[in-house]
Amino acid sequence: MSLPVAPSDWQRLDPRMLLVHPVRELVRFLPALLVLTVAGSASSGPPWELLGVVAAVAVGILRYLTTRYRVAAGRIELKRGLLSRRITSAPLDRVRTVDLTSSVIQRVLGLTTLRIGTGLAAADDSDALDLDGLPVDRARALRADLLHTATVGVLDRAGTPPDDGRTLVAFDPRWLRFAPFTGTGLVVVAATIGGATQLLDSLGVWRDLRSDDLPVTSVVGVCVAAAAGLLVLLTLSVLGYLVTNGGFRLTQQGGAWHVRRGLLTTRETSIDEERLAGVSLGEPLALRLTGGRHLQAIVTGVDRSETGSSTLVPPSDADVAPRAAGLLLGHDAPVAVALTPHGPAAARRRWTRALVPVVPVVAAAVVVGVREGSWWLLVPAGLLVLGAAALAADRVAGLGHALSHGHVVARSGSLARRREILGVDHVIGWNLRATWFQRRAGLTELAATTAGGGGSVRLLDVPEADAVRLADQALPGLVEQFFRA
Amino acid sequence: MSESGTSLRDPAHRVSPRARVMWTVTAATEGAVAVAVLLVAVLAWEVPWWTLAALVVVVVGWVAVVPRWRYLVHRWETTETAVYTQTGWWARERRIAPMSRIQTVDYAESPVARLFGLASVTVTTASAAGALSIDGLDRDVARRLVDDLTRQADAVEGDAT
Numbered sequence: 001m002s003l004p005v006a007p008s009d010w011q012r013l014d015p016r017m018l019l020v021h022p023v024r025e026l027v028r029f030l031p032a033l034l035v036l037t038v039a040g041s042a043s044s045g046p047p048w049e050l051l052g053v054v055a056a057v058a059v060g061i062l063r064y065l066t067t068r069y070r071v072a073a074g075r076i077e078l079k080r081g082l083l084s085r086r087i088t089s090a091p092l093d094r095v096r097t098v099d100l101t102s103s104v105i106q107r108v109l110g111l112t113t114l115r116i117g118t119g120l121a122a123a124d125d126s127d128a129l130d131l132d133g134l135p136v137d138r139a140r141a142l143r144a145d146l147l148h149t150a151t152v153g154v155l156d157r158a159g160t161p162p163d164d165g166r167t168l169v170a171f172d173p174r175w176l177r178f179a180p181f182t183g184t185g186l187v188v189v190a191a192t193i194g195g196a197t198q199l200l201d202s203l204g205v206w207r208d209l210r211s212d213d214l215p216v217t218s219v220v221g222v223c224v225a226a227a228a229g230l231l232v233l234l235t236l237s238v239l240g241y242l243v244t245n246g247g248f249r250l251t252q253q254g255g256a257w258h259v260r261r262g263l264l265t266t267r268e269t270s271i272d273e274e275r276l277a278g279v280s281l282g283e284p285l286a287l288r289l290t291g292g293r294h295l296q297a298i299v300t301g302v303d304r305s306e307t308g309s310s311t312l313v314p315p316s317d318a319d320v321a322p323r324a325a326g327l328l329l330g331h332d333a334p335v336a337v338a339l340t341p342h343g344p345a346a347a348r349r350r351w352t353r354a355l356v357p358v359v360p361v362v363a364a365a366v367v368v369g370v371r372e373g374s375w376w377l378l379v380p381a382g383l384l385v386l387g388a389a390a391l392a393a394d395r396v397a398g399l400g401h402a403l404s405h406g407h408v409v410a411r412s413g414s415l416a417r418r419r420e421i422l423g424v425d426h427v428i429g430w431n432l433r434a435t436w437f438q439r440r441a442g443l444t445e446l447a448a449t450t451a452g453g454g455g456s457v458r459l460l461d462v463p464e465a466d467a468v469r470l471a472d473q474a475l476p477g478l479v480e481q482f483f484r485a
Numbered sequence: 486m487s488e489s490g491t492s493l494r495d496p497a498h499r500v501s502p503r504a505r506v507m508w509t510v511t512a513a514t515e516g517a518v519a520v521a522v523l524l525v526a527v528l529a530w531e532v533p534w535w536t537l538a539a540l541v542v543v544v545v546g547w548v549a550v551v552p553r554w555r556y557l558v559h560r561w562e563t564t565e566t567a568v569y570t571q572t573g574w575w576a577r578e579r580r581i582a583p584m585s586r587i588q589t590v591d592y593a594e595s596p597v598a599r600l601f602g603l604a605s606v607t608v609t610t611a612s613a614a615g616a617l618s619i620d621g622l623d624r625d626v627a628r629r630l631v632d633d634l635t636r637q638a639d640a641v642e643g644d645a646t
Contacts, residue, residue, distance in 0.1 A: 300611075428582065428583070428586040428610045428611055428612055428615060429580065429581060429582035429583065429586060429610050429612060429615045429617075430580070430581045431578060431579070431580045431581075431614065431615070432493070432578070432579040432580075432581075433573075433576060433577070433578040433579075434576065434577055434578075435575055435576040435577075436575050436576075439577065447614060449582075449610065449612035449614045449615035450612055451610075451611035451612050454613070454614070455612045455613030455614035455615065456612060456613075456614035456615070464491070464492055465491035465492060468491055468492055468493055469491060471581075475583070477566070478566065478567055478581065478583055479493070479581060481564055481566070481567065482493050482494060482496070482562075482567075482569055482581065483492075483493065483494065484492050484493065484494040485494070
């Protein structure tokens with residue numbers, strides 16, 4: 001097997017990085033430089049701030065001069081550092097994903113950072129295999145070769161001619177309406193509202209509001225301010241969505257899936273087809289109510305914490321993500337198939353788990369309400385019960401599993417509901433966990449373990465017989481030997 | 486739940502009976518430390534005496550029940566094609582891993598386990614959620630198990646993902 005990947009001697013990254021590194025170092029040194037400038041202006045002496053700038057630029061240049069990489073003997077190696085040398089290397093056939101990230105400066109210069117995901121040493125950032133600064137076309141060629149080599153090890157694809165790439169999904173500006181309902185959007189909104197409330201509280205605004213002689217003008221003012229604040233938040237979440245996902249495109253080329261997104265900093269993730277263990281179709285409550293879905297990949301060797309690498313389709317119209325999932329899996333059935341519900345015992349557990357925690361709160365509200373005569377307390381208590389009931393009902397409705405066209409399918413949750421679909425070839429074990437309560441109800445939690453994503457796909461509270469049958473049918477011959485006679 | 490083919494039996498082997506002693510000693514030591522800490526708090530900061538009584542009741546119950554329960558649950562089995570373990574007490578966890586997916590086999594003797602001539606064997610797969618751990622094995626049994634597993638896992642090709 002010849003490796004036309006790159007010359008096999010050590011070589012430097014693109015010289016244009018000489019422009020990027022010093023700027024980056026300057027930004028990193030900025031706080032120190034500010035201190036130096038302030039201190040320098042107060043006392044006479046050597047121009048410390050100037051020396052600081054020179055030092056930052058020198059560090060940047062040294063970083064370029066001391067970094068080299070090579071592809072040799074089936075490994076990709078990266079050598080860094082002046083005083084303490086560090087060589088990071090990875091076997092080519094363990095490359096799972098390749099990421100191309102271009103910051104704004106790099107885009108202007110036509111450069112990109114190539115990050116190689118092997119799933120081996122993701123914990124420590126300094127161990128990451130980043131080729132920081134390659135010309136875009138060279139990076140793309142290297143990526144194609146890396147993924148090709150990785151695939152050849154599993155399947156002989158040498159004879160397959162490379163196609164131009166097939167676009168599966170492309171960005172649609174109408175998706176921006178989902179921005180406020182995504183996880184990050186909701187967090188931003190909630191955090192800002194919480195912060196603003198506390199600020200107003202500490203300023204004593206609420207106390208003033210409650211006084212009877214409140215002038216009409218100030219009520220109007222508060223309403224206008226609230227509306228304006230909400231508008232700002234919406235704009236922020238939409239901008240955030242646009243910056244992260246603008247220009248999104250999911251394509252298939254040369255035995256890999258490519259996800260390209262980002263308005264300013266562009267990011268291209270490539271996932272080897274053989275490493276795509278499954279997908280996770282996100283249907284959180286906020287998105288479901290507004291008719292949206294999103295899709296993530298479960299990639300062998302890529303941890304769920306590396307969320308940036310696993311997005312396949314950002315929040316988008318309800319038919320987009322399932323269609324993409326069908327194309328990625330090669331079949332629509334695992335996405336569309338009706339799921340087997342988990343039965344009354346599982347439903348009872350959802351209800352108890354939602355309602356039991358609110359009981360003490362409601363009881364306290366009733367006791368205080370009756371004793372103090374503050375009947376209005378019963379209103380929030382009632383709403384709390386209604387909310388918990390709605391949550392339980394939705395969780396019951398969401399619970400389900402199936403085995404369809406060689407895929408284990410599991411759906412659960414309400415606020416963060418997801419339908420996880422995992423190819424049985426990628427199941428590397430079964431965990432069956434049951435507490436005493438679950439055993440009494442004849443239920444168990446079945447987890448299909450896998451080498452990617454969150455480590456497993458879980459089927460919550462399945463009747464034990466169903467769980468065992470599913471495990472047996474998914475991987476015939478494994479569980480059977482442990483059946484009760 | 487006794488219908489054939491719809492539920493799993495327990496794995497074949499129990500761990501060493503000395504594991505029960507080890508777990509009891511460990512639990513008793515931890516309980517004693519907790520009681521001692523609370524006793525100091527009672528003497529120094531006027532924490533009410535009944536909290537100490539309550540803690541002693543909990544600790545005694547824990548030491549009497551949990552290690553025995555754990556011993557009843559802990560079981561393991563290996564076949565030509567799979568490893569099957571059962572651990573826990575209140576929550577029982579059964580794990581099955583195909584021999585072809587085993588990546589590493591670890592043998593460990595913690596200081597406490599050495600006192601009792603015990604060892605633990607951990608079988609890992611490529612999954613973050615997939616490690617199978619058997620505690621409280623007799624040292625010789627554990628060594629033999631490690632040898633067997635290593636030989637069987639080596640016989641399979643591929644990178645086990």
